[in-house]
Amino acid sequence: EAGVVQSPRYKIIEKKQPVAFWCNPISGHNTLYWYRQNLGQGPELLIRYENEEAVDDSQLPKDRFSAERLKGVDSTLKIQPAELGDSAVYLCASSHGLLSGSPLHFGNGTRLTVT
Amino acid sequence: AQTVTQSQPEMSVQEAETVTLSCTYDTSENNYYLFWYKQPPSRQMILVIRQEAYKQQNATENRFSVNFQKAAKSFSLKISDSQLGDTAMYFCAFVRFQGAQKLVFGQGTRLTINP
Numbered sequence: 438e439a440g441v442v443q444s445p446r447y448k449i450i451e452k453k454q455p456v457a458f459w460c461n462p463i464s465g466h467n468t469l470y471w472y473r474q475n476l477g478q479g480p481e482l483l484i485r486y487e488n489e490e491a492v493d494d495s496q497l498p499k500d501r502f503s504a505e506r507l508k509g510v511d512s513t514l515k516i517q518p519a520e521l522g523d524s525a526v527y528l529c530a531s532s533h534g535l536l537s538g539s540p541l542h543f544g545n546g547t548r549l550t551v552t
Numbered sequence: 553a554q555t556v557t558q559s560q561p562e563m564s565v566q567e568a569e570t571v572t573l574s575c576t577y578d579t580s581e582n583n584y585y586l587f588w589y590k591q592p593p594s595r596q597m598i599l600v601i602r603q604e605a606y607k608q609q610n611a612t613e614n615r616f617s618v619n620f621q622k623a624a625k626s627f628s629l630k631i632s633d634s635q636l637g638d639t640a641m642y643f644c645a646f647v648r649f650q651g652a653q654k655l656v657f658g659q660g661t662r663l664t665i666n667p
Binding site for chain 2: 468470477478479481482530534538540541542543544545546548
């Protein structure tokens, strides 16, 4: 099966500029996650979708971050305006749903550098 | 809240040796899942092994095995006959069996296999 696809792979922007990341999950996976991974640390959840509904966005900085998952498939994560502290790797993952213990499948991530 | 701790920031062994990575976690839950993920320089998180807390038998996957000590809340990963391709960051992760399906990661251990 095709894996989770993310784009772009790298993004360099100046602070205060907007940026968007795109994710296409594995076909049939109803649960989609966006994680942020700072250098040398483990990933931290930003938002989780069940189909098109955001069921956990408690860690999403809503003043500048937004996300959507139209039609319950592809998802976009946006930052506007970006700050220096937003430099990180943004990982998208999908699964059948962790209730059954099904593991997350991750994409290659987008490395964001804010200058 | 659940927390996952990996106390070894870095480890290094020679090829073909056996290495054990440590992980402890804190939870009041009785049923949950534990995972080990590998993240090579390509950045993609790859599932290595999974353990269900209700199973007493330790999970094994080829050269990878775990030592799951539920009472001690310990979940170590043993890599036998280590190979150069095992060089990567390794993350321990926890998810509750019910309720919020949020995968919580440890800080990671950077493992280097030397020729």
